Amino acid sequence: MIRNSLGEFEEVVLLTVAVLHEGAYGSAITDELEKQTGRSVSLSAVHAVLHRLEQKAMLSSRLGEATAERGGRRKRLFSVTVLGHRTLQGIRETRNRLWESILPKTLQGLGI
Amino acid sequence: MKTQPPRWAQRLLEYFCDERLFEEIEGDLQERFQRRLNLLGEQQARRQYIREALGFVRSFAFKRKPKTSSSTHLFSADMIRNYFKLAFRSLFNQKVTSFINIGGLAVGMAFAILIGLWVQYEMSFDSFHPNGDRIALVMKHTLFNGQKKSQEVTPLPLFYELQNNYPEVKRISRMDLGSQHSLSANGNSLVVKDGAFVDPDFLEMFDFPVTAGTAKTALKDPYSIILTRALAKALFGKANPIGKIVKLDNAYDIQVTGIAEALPKNSSIQFDFLVPFEFGVAVSDFLKNNKTNWGNNFLKTVVELKEGSDMQAFSKKIGPLNVQKDKSIKNQTLFLHPLSQWHLRGNYVNWVNTGGKIVYVRLFGIIGIVVLLIACINFMNLSTARSEKRAKEVGVRKAVGSAHNQLVLQFLCESVLTAFIAFLVSLLLIKLIMPQLKDLGFENVHFDLNNFNLLGSVLLICLFTGVLSGSYPAFYLSSFKPVLVLKGKFSPGNRSINVRKVLVVSQFAVSIGLIISTVIVYKQISYARDRPVGYRTDNLISIDASKDLTKNFVPLKQDLLNSGFIEAVSKASQPMTRIYNRWSDFSWTGKEPGSDIALDALMTEWDFEKAAGLKFMQGRPFSREYKTDSNAVILNEAALKVIGYKDPVGKTMRSGDRVITIVGIVENLILEDPYQPVYPLAILFNPEAVNNIFLRLKPGSDLKKALAEAHAIFKRYNPSMPFEYSFVDQEFDKKFATENQVGKLAAILAGIAIFISCLGLYGLASFTAEQRTKEMGIRKVLGASFANLFQILSKEFIVLILISCLISIPIAWYFMNDWLRKYYYRTEISWWIFAASGLGALCITLLTVSFQSIKAALVNPVKSLRSE
Numbered sequence: 001m002i003r004n005s006l007g008e009f010e011e012v013v014l015l016t017v018a019v020l021h022e023g024a025y026g027s028a029i030t031d032e033l034e035k036q037t038g039r040s041v042s043l044s045a046v047h048a049v050l051h052r053l054e055q056k057a058m059l060s061s062r063l064g065e066a067t068a069e070r071g072g073r074r075k076r077l078f079s080v081t082v083l084g085h086r087t088l089q090g091i092r093e094t095r096n097r098l099w100e101s102i103l104p105k106t107l108q109g110l111g112i
Numbered sequence: 113m114k115t116q117p118p119r120w121a122q123r124l125l126e127y128f129c130d131e132r133l134f135e136e137i138e139g140d141l142q143e144r145f146q147r148r149l150n151l152l153g154e155q156q157a158r159r160q161y162i163r164e165a166l167g168f169v170r171s172f173a174f175k176r177k178p179k180t181s182s183s184t185h186l187f188s189a190d191m192i193r194n195y196f197k198l199a200f201r202s203l204f205n206q207k208v209t210s211f212i213n214i215g216g217l218a219v220g221m222a223f224a225i226l227i228g229l230w231v232q233y234e235m236s237f238d239s240f241h242p243n244g245d246r247i248a249l250v251m252k253h254t255l256f257n258g259q260k261k262s263q264e265v266t267p268l269p270l271f272y273e274l275q276n277n278y279p280e281v282k283r284i285s286r287m288d289l290g291s292q293h294s295l296s297a298n299g300n301s302l303v304v305k306d307g308a309f310v311d312p313d314f315l316e317m318f319d320f321p322v323t324a325g326t327a328k329t330a331l332k333d334p335y336s337i338i339l340t341r342a343l344a345k346a347l348f349g350k351a352n353p354i355g356k357i358v359k360l361d362n363a364y365d366i367q368v369t370g371i372a373e374a375l376p377k378n379s380s381i382q383f384d385f386l387v388p389f390e391f392g393v394a395v396s397d398f399l400k401n402n403k404t405n406w407g408n409n410f411l412k413t414v415v416e417l418k419e420g421s422d423m424q425a426f427s428k429k430i431g432p433l434n435v436q437k438d439k440s441i442k443n444q445t446l447f448l449h450p451l452s453q454w455h456l457r458g459n460y461v462n463w464v465n466t467g468g469k470i471v472y473v474r475l476f477g478i479i480g481i482v483v484l485l486i487a488c489i490n491f492m493n494l495s496t497a498r499s500e501k502r503a504k505e506v507g508v509r510k511a512v513g514s515a516h517n518q519l520v521l522q523f524l525c526e527s528v529l530t531a532f533i534a535f536l537v538s539l540l541l542i543k544l545i546m547p548q549l550k551d552l553g554f555e556n557v558h559f560d561l562n563n564f565n566l567l568g569s570v571l572l573i574c575l576f577t578g579v580l581s582g583s584y585p586a587f588y589l590s591s592f593k594p595v596l597v598l599k600g601k602f603s604p605g606n607r608s609i610n611v612r613k614v615l616v617v618s619q620f621a622v623s624i625g626l627i628i629s630t631v632i633v634y635k636q637i638s639y640a641r642d643r644p645v646g647y648r649t650d651n652l653i654s655i656d657a658s659k660d661l662t663k664n665f666v667p668l669k670q671d672l673l674n675s676g677f678i679e680a681v682s683k684a685s686q687p688m689t690r691i692y693n694r695w696s697d698f699s700w701t702g703k704e705p706g707s708d709i710a711l712d713a714l715m716t717e718w719d720f721e722k723a724a725g726l727k728f729m730q731g732r733p734f735s736r737e738y739k740t741d742s743n744a745v746i747l748n749e750a751a752l753k754v755i756g757y758k759d760p761v762g763k764t765m766r767s768g769d770r771v772i773t774i775v776g777i778v779e780n781l782i783l784e785d786p787y788q789p790v791y792p793l794a795i796l797f798n799p800e801a802v803n804n805i806f807l808r809l810k811p812g813s814d815l816k817k818a819l820a821e822a823h824a825i826f827k828r829y830n831p832s833m834p835f836e837y838s839f840v841d842q843e844f845d846k847k848f849a850t851e852n853q854v855g856k857l858a859a860i861l862a863g864i865a866i867f868i869s870c871l872g873l874y875g876l877a878s879f880t881a882e883q884r885t886k887e888m889g890i891r892k893v894l895g896a897s898f899a900n901l902f903q904i905l906s907k908e909f910i911v912l913i914l915i916s917c918l919i920s921i922p923i924a925w926y927f928m929n930d931w932l933r934k935y936y937y938r939t940e941i942s943w944w945i946f947a948a949s950g951l952g953a954l955c956i957t958l959l960t961v962s963f964q965s966i967k968a969a970l971v972n973p974v975k976s977l978r979s980e
Contacts, residue, residue: 027140043144044167047137051172066139069146073139 006058006087012037013049014058014088017078025064025075026050050078058084115154117145121165129168130175137173141165191518195525202526203533209498210530212875213491216868217534220487221577222541223864225570226549227480229557234473237378237455241319243416246282248423248448250274250413252434253463255443256696256710262460265409266434266446268402271311273433274413280421280429283313286389287412289381292656294833297347297358303656303836304343308383309392317416318381321373330370334390338370343384360387362659362833364395377556380454406438415448423448461934472854479861482622484573486865488581489615490872491527495585496612497879506589507597519590527582528575535574552853552860584611613912616876619869620916620953621923626862628924628949632941633855636932637848639939646748646781646790647688648725649841651679651809654687655826656836662802664829671825672807677818680722680808685715685801688724689843691783691791692803698794700755700765711751712783712791713767715798721778723806731761731776734797744775744797751792752777767796786847787935806840866953870960873909877961881905881968888968889976901969906961913957917950 006014016032017024026047033041053059064075080088125141126134141164148157203210238244250270254261268286275284288309295302312331315322315338322330322338330338337358344353353368360366366387375382393399402408417426427448434444449458456470506519542559559566655661661668662683669681686692696710703709720726721733729749734741745767747760757763760774780790809818819837826835881888888901896904925941932938 025140026136027143030140042167043140043164044170044173047133047140047168048170048172051133063136067143069143070139071142073135073142075139076136 006091009045010049010053011088011091013046014053014080014084017050017059018080018085018088022077022079024078029078053084054078056083057081058087115149115157117142117161117165118158121162125165125168128175129173133173137168191521192525195522196529198522199526199529203530206498208878209494209875212871213494213530214534214537216487216490216871217531217577217581218537218541219864220484220868221531221534221574222538222545223861224480224484224573225538225559226542226545226554226557227476228573229559229566230554231473231477231480233378233557234456234469238380238451240376240379241317241451243317243319244451246417246419246421246423247317247451248415248417248427249451249454250415250430251447251449251460252409253445253447253460260462262463263409264412264449266411266413267406267409268399268411269404269406269437270433270446271411271413272403273437274415274430278426278430280417280426281415282418283317283416285311285314285317285414287314287381287414288389288392289383289412293361293385294658295343295347295358295360295385296362297356298349298351300347301359301833302346303834304384306382306384308381308386309389310386311389313416314386314414317414320375320379320381322370323373331386331388333367333369334388334394335364335366336369336388336391337366338372338386339368340372340384341374344368344371364391366391380451406434407441423450466934476857476861479626479858483861483865483868484577486619486622486868486872488577489619490868490875491530491581492584493612493615493872494875494879495523495527495582496588497876502589503592503597506592507594510592510594511598516590520586523586523589524579524582527586528578531574531578531581534577535571552857612876616869616873616909616912617916617919619865619872620913620957621920623862623865623869624916624949624953625920625924626858626865627952628920628945629928630855630858630862631945631949632924632928632932632939633851633858635945636935636939637851637855640786640851640935640937641848643782643786643937644779645844646727646779648808649688649844651811652688652724652840653807653809653822653837654840654843655805655807655838657683657802657805658830658833660830660833661805661826665802665805668805668825668829671828672822675818675821675825677810677813677821678807679810680719681805682716682718682720682723683799683802683805684720685713685798685803686783687804687843688781688783688806688840689847694791695767695794697768698765700757701763702756709754709792711754712793714783714793714795715801716795717797717799720795720806723808725808726781727779729777729779731774733776738775740773741775742797743770743772745772746776746778746795747774748778748790748793748795749780750790751794754792767794772796787937789936866956870956873957874960874964877905877909877964880908881964885968885971885976888971889973892969892973893977898969902962902965905965905968906958909957909961910954913954914950917946917953921946921950 012033013029016029016036019036020028020032026043029050030041030043030046033039033046050059050061054061058081059078060081061076061078064077066072066074122138125138129137141161144164145157145161148160152160241247249264250266251262251264252266254263271284271286274281286309289306291307291309292303292305293307295304310331312329315331330336337360339347339353339358347353347358348356353371356368357365358368370386372383372386393403402410417423427446431445431447433446435441445463453465455468456473457465457468459466459468509519546554546557546559665683672678672681691712693713693715694710695713698709698711716734718734718736721728726733726746731746733746734744738744745765747755752760755765757774760777762773762775764771764773766772778795781793782790783793784791807822809815822837823835884905888905891901891904925946928941932941
């Protein structure tokens with residue numbers, strides 16, 4: 001299976017990690033996603049995707065500091081790897097190409 | 113107190129969640145819980161926590177098996193190959209040690225396997241009869257002359273009584289086994305030793321392979337005979353023998369109705385032919401006359417009980433049968449002796465079954481295992497002794513990441529490999545040794561490599577040996593601390609040295625014990641051999657008498673004497689090595705009324721004393737000059753003692769109603785068991801009762817010529833029968849067969865044990881000598897003499913051997929004393945046996961050790977001290 005294909009949710013999570021930059025960990029990513037999309041996102045789904053992305057080598061992680069409100073548990077902080085970055089770039093270029101290929105009048109009916 | 117999320121949800125998460133993910137997940141959950149606690153209140157926060165926690169019940173978060181790459185490989189193909197590679201290398205590196213290990217183990221295994229096979233063979237006796245567990249021999253306990261005896265023979269009417277009146281009996285047969293007969297047919301005639309007279313039931317009780325003819329009907333007609341295949345071939349050649357006529361004992365024509373295939377060797381019952389017992393009844397007046405006589409015991413009776421009958425209960429039930437049937441019989445109890453006990457548990461002492469051959473089977477089984485253990489001990493000792501050398505190896509291995517388990521496996525691999533090579537060598541040894549053991553009870557033991565069960569169990573023994581001998585070194589060596597070992601501060605502790613010493617002591621204790629036992633067995637045999645026999649066994653030939661020989665005895669005797677080779681000829685009612693008659697109808701003045709005392713009765717005529725070489729203490733032999741000698745009797749010492757006459761010659765006693773006069777007293781004759789007291793014997797004058805003819809050769813005459821001459825003369829008077837003879841001294845020697853066998857086997861095993869022990873000791877000595885090379889060099893430089901050094905190197909081992917002596921002597925004494933007790937006529941266990949055995953062991957040890965000691969003591973100190 002080709003590993004560098006991404007699902008929609010995976011792509012969004014990967015982008016969110018990039019958005020949060022230094023502070024990307026499970027709970028923060030979930031909150032940010034909810035804020036950005038307006039949909040309710042389940043924490044476990046995010047964790048599952050993070051885990052999968054890390055296995056696909058698109059994310060790397062390190063353990064951060066422990067805080068009191070976390071019950072003394074450490075965060076796992078994620079950052080996008082070069083591969084992740086390239087994959088996102090690839091997706092974006094594909095989209096852009098597609099957008100540019102659309103004839104100007106085609107989408108007018110939709111009121112954009 | 114701070115509000116906490118629900119414990120159970122946390123626990124659940126902890127239970128299923130992989131620990132590497134647990135921390136971050138639980139942290140996130142906590143963080144969100146705390147935030148919601150402030151925003152939504154406790155209840156909501158808890159509910160949300162539970163929901164989110166349960167959300168993690170999905171595959172990515174589950175606990176995983178630890179990845180194999182993160183721990184050590186124990187059993188991967190590479191590692192196993194590596195274990196064996198290392199094992200081979202260490203075998204090749206240490207050639208002497210490997211040789212000692214493999215050699216010792218191979219010898220130990222070879223004998224353990226051989227003894228195992230022998231034990232298996234002995235245990236398999238009589239086990240091939242499907243109904244075997246319901247078959248038993250009727251025996252009887254008697255009290256006679258104040259002695260409690262158990263006999264196999266029973267009276268004839270017992271057969272009819274059990275057959276007709278006891279519903280528990282399913283089948284029953286009389287057995288008259290092992291009688292000598294002549295058979296002739298088709299122009300061939302021969303004498304067979306194992307003729308058997310049985311009832312038709314016999315063939316259905318026992319599972320002997322009768323082909324050609326059916327087991328059910330082959331013995332129905334009294335005038336029928338079943339031949340063994342070999343006998344049929346000897347008589348009829350290739351022709352079909354069924355239906356043909358055979359002449360038995362040159363008198364009776366009987367018809368062949370069946371052929372028995374070769375009998376299994378592991379059968380207690382062996383026969384050359386089977387004839388219905390009813391045939392015997394038809395032709396023998398003796399049997400006809402004894403049909404209702406409960407007092408004459410001469411017959412074996414064997415029964416098969418109905419399914420579900422209790423053998424013990426039945427044994428009790430028939431107990432008093434003889435006494436009930438004949439009021440004059442006293443102190444007799446019948447009992448059943450089960451088939452399964454015939455071969456191994458045939459001895460009764462004081463009416464109690466005391467085992468029999470099973471004692472030897474057990475004994476040698478144990479010794480076999482012990483010999484194998486001794487070989488294992490060698491391996492352990494040498495491995496631990498070399499531990500100092502290998503300590504560094506272990507240290508390095510551990511330092512580069514070898515796990516304890518891997519080292520254990522590696523060392524076990526080494527020992528299993530050694531054991532396996534030893535096993536292959538032992539197979540070779542077995543092939544070589546097997547033929548040498550033929551006369552030691554191994555003639556019917558076979559080692560068949562196609563027998564997978566056997567091969568499997570033998571391989572199992574091999575594996576077991578390897579693991580057993582490798583376990584101690586494996587755990588000991590692999591437990592070294594790498595830091596200590598590599599720093600060079602390691603010294604194999606006292607513990608391992610002590611263990612080694614204990615093992616050496618136990619090895620030698622066993623070996624010395626075996627040597628002592630062997631010496632005692634041989635001493636007992638030679639003691640019994642040196643016992644005065646009472647007649648001269650040398651130059652005495654015994655010939656079984658036939659009808660023709662008895663009829664022509666007078667001219668036969670004359671011709672034999674005229675031949676010039678023969679000194680004396682006589683005839684008797686029995687051979688010199690067995691008792692045929694034991695009569696209880698003797699009486700004399702002063703005999704206590706009602707006392708049950710029987711005397712052996714030997715019937716003979718003139719010149720018996722010359723032929724047998726009797727030694728007279730008082731009186732004279734039978735003489736032609738005295739007409740009254742037809743009613744004369746000669747007693748042996750034991751009989752005189754029983755009768756108690758002061759001045760016996762000329763006095764009279766009675767045999768039944770017949771008055772007989774004592775004419776002489778002879779020294780005790782050993783006719784039966786040379787280990788038992790001699791039974792009272794009466795030698796009666798009766799020229800009619802003839803079973804054997806005795807010839808005494810002139811001393812110094814050419815044996816071959818004498819036999820050829822005798823053969824010609826016998827042929828003249830007995831043309832229909834082949835000339836069969838036996839030497840009395842050889843027959844007499846057969847009485848020592850069991851003891852000889854035991855003695856030889858014990859000697860071999862003792863030799864093996866001491867050999868293997870010495871092999872190990874040699875290895876140990878060479879090791880210590882090597883270890884102490886520098887010390888010896890320094891001592892030499894400082895002025896120690898050769899003798900000093902020799903003493904220093906040997907002392908340690910001498911002490912060990914002395915301790916072994918101290919341990920083994922009382923144990924050997926105890927067991928051999930017990931063994932000797934079963935012999936009435938037995939040798940003393942004198943102190944010199946122990947002294948000699950100990951000294952012998954010490955000498956062997958010194959010889960073994962001294963080679964190494966001398967070598968070490970002779971080394972030039974310059975050489976041993978030069979290098980560091």
